[in-house]
Every structure is written in C-alpha cells, then in structure tokens.
Amino acid sequence: MGLARTHAVALVGLTGALVEVEADISGQLPGIILIGLPDAALSEATERVRAAAKNSGCPLTRNKLTINLSPASLPKHGSGFDLAIALACLGADQVVSPASVGRVVHIGELALDGRLRPTPGMLPAVIAASRLGHETVMVPAGNVEEASLVPGVRVIGVASLRDAAIWHGADLEPVQVDPIPAPDDAAAETSEPDLADIVGNDDAILALQIAAAGGHHVFMVGPPGAGKTMLAARLPGLLPDLDPEASLEVSSMRSLSGRGVGHTLITRPPLEAPHHTATAAAMVGGGSGQIRPGAAARASHGVLFLDEAPEFASAVLDALRQPLESGVISIHRANGVAHFPARFQLVMAANPCPCGQYGAADLDCTCPPSSRRRYLARISGPLLDRIDIQLKVQRITAAQLRMATETPRQVSAVARKRVVEARSAAAERLSGTPWTLNSAVPGPWLRGSQARLGGAATATLDRALERGGITMRGYDRVLRVAWSIADLEGVARPGIEQVGQALYLRKGMTS
Template identity: 35%
Template sequence: MIVKTFGSAIQGVNAITITIEVNVSSQGNRLFIVGLPDNAVKESERRIESTIQCMGLRMPRTRTVVNMAPADIRKAGAAYDLPIATGVMAASGQIPAIHLEHYLMMGELSLDGTIQPIKGALPMAMQAQKDGFRGCILPKQNAREAAMVKGLKVYGISHISEAVNFLTDPDTLEPVAPAPDEFYITQDQFEVDFSEVKGQQQIKRALEIAAAGGHNAILIGPPGAGKTMLAKRLPTILPPLTLQEALETTKIHSVAGKLPAHAPLIIHRPFRSPHHTISDAALVGGGSFPQPGEISLAHNGVLFLDELPEFKRKVLEVMRQPVEERKVTISRARTAIDFPASFMLLASMNPCPCGYFNHPEKECTCAPGQVQDYLNKVSGPLLDRIDLHVEVTPVKFADLSSVHAAENSTYIRDRVIAARSVQAERFAGYAGIYCNAQMHSKLLASVCVISDRCREQLGKAMQKLKLSARAYDRILKVSRTIADLEGSSSVEPVHMAEAIQFRSLDREGWGN
C-alpha cells in the first residue's frame, strides 16, 4: 500500500514542500529511505521503530520504501521523523490515511514518541498556506510561531499519539490561533532610552537623521565618550516593525534557530552586535548547508560593529556588496541562495590606537603616522558606503552633573516616524524602496533636485574634500532626509551644509 505524507525543506529562508511516499510491500525485510536524505534522516529508522513500539503498534517487518520528493533537493535534519513515522503506520494499515493529504507535518521524535522542537516553522507554515494545505501539525513549542500565518490552522503536539488521534478524529485537537496584534502591545517598551544620555546633542541629532532615512553611520571618538551607549539606544527611535517586516525578520531567526523562547514573533527591530573576532562566513552567512549570518539576522534592524578597526579586514570587505544591494548571495556548487540583508550599519571606533587623538584635554601618545595607519585598517570603499561620519567628543562635566532630563526616545521617534511617513508616500510606486537610503541613482536625480546655490555649495565641498561620486550621492540622500525632518519640500542650503559636515573622515589629512 502506498501512502503520501507531506513535510517541508528549508532553502535559504524559504521552504519547499516535500512529498514523502511510503510503500509497504509483502516481500523483503528492510526499510529504505531514498530521495537524497542526509545521515540524520537515515538514522530516523531506529527512532521511528522505538516510537511505534512504545505506542503498542508494530514496525513492518516487510520491505518498506520511503521516497522523499523532489529527489534532487537534499533533506537534512531529524524533523522528518513525524511524517515518515505516520506514513509507515498508515501504509501498514495501522492508522487511517484519509486525512494525511490535508496536513503538513514536521517534528523530531524521541525514542518514547515525544516531539522535539524544530527550526524554520514559520517559513514552513507560510509555504503550506501557499500550497493550499488545510493546516500544519508541528511541535507544541513551534505552534504559536507558525500560527502567525493567517488563514492556516496550526496544531501543536507534544507526543506522536496526539497526531495519530487527530488523524483518526480531527476534533481531538484545537488549532492554535494567537492574534498577531497582541504581540505589538509592548512594541514601544525598551530597557534603555535616549533620556539617559547626558549631553551629546550633536550625536543624538546625527542618529536621529540616520534613523529617519535608514542611513549608515560611524561614530568616532575617544574611549568613554558614550559611543556604545548611544549606539545601543538607536533601536528605540526607529519606526516600529510592520506586520510584514516582523514576519520577514521572524522567518530569518526561525531558520537560524535564533528565535527567543516564548517569542513567536519578533516585535522589536533587531540589534546585532557581533564580536570583532567573527569570521566572514559568520558575518555574511555560509556553511556546507548555507545558514544566515549576522547581517541577515540584522535584517530590518541595526548591525553594530564596535571597535571597527579591530575586525579583520577580510571580514569587513565582504560587507561592501551586501551594504549596497541589501541582500547576500551564498553560492555553492549545486545552488545559490539569497539571504535578505536590509540593515542599518552602525560602527564605532577610536581615532587612534591610544584613543586620544584630537582630545581637548588628554594628549595623544601615538607615534607619527600611527593615527593614519590605524584609520587605514578600514578601507576607503567601506567608509565611502557610510553616509554619516560623526565625531564624538567627551561629555562635559556640566552635562554629566545636570539634573535636567534630556529628551526621551519617544519624542525623537515621533519625528522619525513622521519623516518616514513622508518617504513612504514618496516611494509608494517603487517596489523595495521604503526610505531615502535605499534610493538608486536614477531615482535620486528626480527626488533630490537642488537649487543653484546648493549645487555650488556641494561643488566646493566635493573639490575641497576630494569626495567620490558615491559620497556625492550620500550627501544628497542625507540632505533630503534632513529636509524631511524639517518638513521641507525642497533641499535648502542649510540642509546641504549639515549633510556635508557629516563627512569628516573624507577630509584630506584628517589623521595627520
């Protein structure tokens, strides 16, 4: 008897439905699993046999063939245990097969039949909905995550016997159906706030501009000036995630197995801060079976690189293309997988090895040329892709001892949301463009039309600072964002001047 069950395979951050055909014949005495399974799938025979025996049923002692189609897609992991086990029991006539075609099932089995959690439940559920399945049967730990997909019934189980009972009588289980809106109640709640930062008004202004336009930024200043403290508060002024963005972000974290416990949906924009010892594969993604890296885990959020010159140069250089294209392509011999990587890059660094170059009070102890050598650890092409170069100065004692409350994140966030709303309206007819930082050159020419005075002002800056064509585009984008924050329909000279002054690392001889 041939029976079909359905599972799912993850490729990149998307899922592909896998048809699992089980044929129990009257001859032979072995179980064969074909269709490009890995070792974890092949080893499922022992787990399935033990589970079936624990249920008081019997493992077929005749020839049993399990075919996993499409056969050219590699099947990895132990999550196929559940659909294979139910297929074997149905094909041997021990449970009814009438409802199998309506449900997608995935779950790893323990020897006693307990269901273990899996990775990638959300993309599996999204694909199941596209393919017209009535519902999904998944581990209870993953059910709320998968239930974020509207219009799909998701059933969470903790033991295979619950799946068998459900397939016999579908009324034995109730679908898990949390409303996505309930997870947005705490979206405005953060553990940190900009009101905790004393002084540093210019730096706060720069981060507000970065948040309003989705721009990349680098903070450069002496140790103890508050660079890391300011960076960690950037997510508190970013616009809230839309439901679509939340689903995209959650899908990536689900595939990577990074979804926090008891959090079926990511409601805050990610803030990823990898250590400077990270490898290039861990940063951009990779591996024998490609997994998303830190830049993809930061999708729709912030990637913070603290002490930027301490990162290996090779690691930093692999980011150049993803920063521009907002995706990363991992190529292997048989396949190429795209991972989304639309993130804000925020970096910080000291101005020199000792950290006190240009300090108003402490003297720099670095030897001649050391400052420039230190800056040269970060390549020019990468710096060119960073819109805002922000010099961070030490906090004055008067600011530190002030009892006056600083502006909190809520007020700053309101201005950012207002500016983003203007941009959303502006780019409504352009697919994949949601903020000023994402504009391509052709769109930039039509959106950032500047006056003769602004053009003259920018021309002088280009000549004096020896700026590249990419830096020219960056200045136009930043000036457009500043105008949006001010509610101006056109870019004025004051907006252009503020954008130009955020190109400090472009100054010739800055480190000399």
C-alpha cells in the first residue's frame, strides 16, 4: 500500500492554478474513486486511465485507488489531468519512482491505447506552471513545440503513457508508437490581403490608416459591393507586429481555443469575423462547464469585424459595450470567474437599409423611411457612441475605375510604415503615462493642461457639443482621433484642420 503525488494545471480563463494530484492505495476491494470537484469529462478519466495503463503494459493495481485533486474547492475541467492521474497511480503502486513523479508537472489526455493526445490550452498551462515555480513539465509529443515557447522550462515530450512511465523509472521495454499530431491552423493561414487590391474609396483607406494609428473603432455604411468587407479585412495588415507580451497573450488565446500555435509565437494581429447568427456566449465567451473564450477575446490585440452588423441580435451587440471600455471580459459563473483580454479594434459594416440601395447612384431604394430608421436603429446609440470613426462607403463608378487603373495605388507595407511612425510619436508623447495609444487616453487628460488644444482649434467641436450634436464621450473621442491624424501627418499638435477632419469622421454618416 502506498501514496504518491504529482502536479497538473487547472485553467480558469487564461489564469492557471497548480493542482496537486494524490493517489492512495488502500483496502483489498477493487475500484477507483476520484474526488476534488471534477467535471463530467474529468470524472471519466478513471476509465480512460485504467484502459490506457492496461494497453501500455503497466496495468493499475486491483486494490482500491483513491485519487484526490487538491485544492478541493477549485473546479477542474477537461481531460488534461489524465497523465498526472495515471502516473500518480503508478507511483503509489511503485511501478514508477514516486520521487521522480513528484518533481514534474504532467499535462495531457490519454487515448485508450495509451497514446497521449495534444491538449488545448497547453501554452497558458505551461506559463502558469513556470510562474508557480516549476521547471520541468511533461507534455504530449504533439505539444512539445508549443510548450517549448515558454522560456526557462524543461519540456519533456512523450508519445505514450508507456514512454512516460519508462522516463520515470518503470522497468519496461520501449515500444515505438506514432505520436498524435497537434492542430496547426497557423501554418495553413495565407498572407494578409493588401491595400493595393482596393480600387477607389480613398477616404475610407485614409480612415483605416487613422484607425490603425490610434487604435480606433470603425463603422462603415454603404450599399452591397461598395467594398466594406475588403476594407475591413485589410485593417490587420496596417497594424504593427505584436510586442512580446501581446504575442504571448494572442498565442495563449489561440492555444486555449484549440486551434494550435505551431513552433513560433503569433506575431501578427488576429482577425475575427463571427457570423451574424452568433450568440452572446459565442461573442464574448461562456459555457455551462468550462468557460471558453469568444470571438471578442480571440480578437484581442487585433480586429473584430462584424459584417451586416444590424443583423446581429441586439443583446449580442450590447454585450460588447463593457469590453470596449474596459478592455477585459469577465465571465461570472457560480463556481468561479474567468477573465479574458478584450483589447480589440471593432469594425462594423452595414447596409444603409434592408434592401441595401439607399443612397446608391445606380439603383433606387424600395424601403420606406420608417424601415430605414428601424434597420440602423438595431445598433444601439450607446454602442455607436463608442465608435470613433463612422463613414459612408460608396460603390465605385466606371470613371473612377478607369482612373484608378492609371494611377499607382497605396500598398499595405507603405501604409503600415506610416502607422508605425505615428504610433511611435504617440508613445513618445505619452511616455510616463499608462497609455501608448490615443484611443486609450482618458478624456480628462486630453482636456487637461498636458494636451489641451487652443480655443480656435476646438471651436467647431465646442459648438457641436453645445448644440447636442455629440455627447461628452463623443467630444473626447473626436479629440483622440484628432491626435491620431496629427501623428499620422507628423505635426506636433492637432489644429483646426485635424479637429475638423476628426469631427467629420465622427459625424460622417449624418453629414
């Protein structure tokens, strides 16, 4: 009779907690009892572990096994505890060295034949283990590249439970098995689309660069075929490469979503474009058991694009209001709270009316005025008030097409260089503050002595506020966009021209 313990990692959102897995052999009656607040998938681990151990040539004891996951008050989800449970049981039976098992953190799901399946969330789990002071982690062979992205951690990749047992001192002959590969969607991704593909719409292209320079949200309205989706898809290509902290966060989110990371961290901003039938849980995250990130969390440090925005349910759109302000998504459940990052740029696109032809020069709209008002009113005023840039996009004409083919078009590489220079200017100006982007600067600072603009520069903006044309939140957002325009143009402070352009971009749909 014996006792052995090892460690695994429980994830709640992107936060990992260390779980001690204890296995105790007692009594003569066969059976396995798993305690410590496991969910349904984890409760089934006992059957997976028993079958995997038998098929690996190291069957579990026939005596009673009690397995405890500590701390007992912490909810545990998923199948990533299988490897730790199996090795704790084998350690209690002296098949492997209990001391060796106790020094290693084990993460992985077992197949019935004893092979190890790659586990979603491996990167944040290894980060948590390293942060909590553990230097050695054993993972499935398919997760080795991903786990090795965490510096300062010794990663041991094993293809099967038999290989893991041999590494821990079991007297078994090695058997060659084919490891189960991890998904690697990152390797299959194509290059980012280029601005050079856009014909016409010069105002919209400039607005995208301003949005990229300051991290601003965008709302585009125009008839079908005007190029709204093409424009939105090219915004990530204008954004700078991710810094190391953001790269680790984006890669961890991708890992947690089960999409695979590959052998390098993600360095380009992500683009998420959920369908308009998405639920609130699909948008911001949720789940009755394990809490999973939604599209807004997966878009953090990148772009969340909502095409046909009025077709989304109102509750889904309004669920984005709080993340747009705070940059964090907090999902509360009875057994815990999960936090996900949500520092994304929101891009929405919409037709001007149900038939889509209102304002088009070539076709007549068949919608009554009340129908047009109701259609765009599906996007609530409080959400629209958080959008910095609102503009109309028109279809290109034949004359514009001929002119565009004869003149050179802007490419994403050149535009991105301008954006990088603008962001550098903003970061230098905001040095010594908690902010690096104009979109994150609070209104009191913008209106304070540090960044206050002259009365002549803000005269038009002041009149718009007095007449109720914009709210106080809108006033501050116009100032933020004005600073982004100034940074993009290389001027020290916004003047009348920059503030007027920012106000036009704010009120472009109603002007």
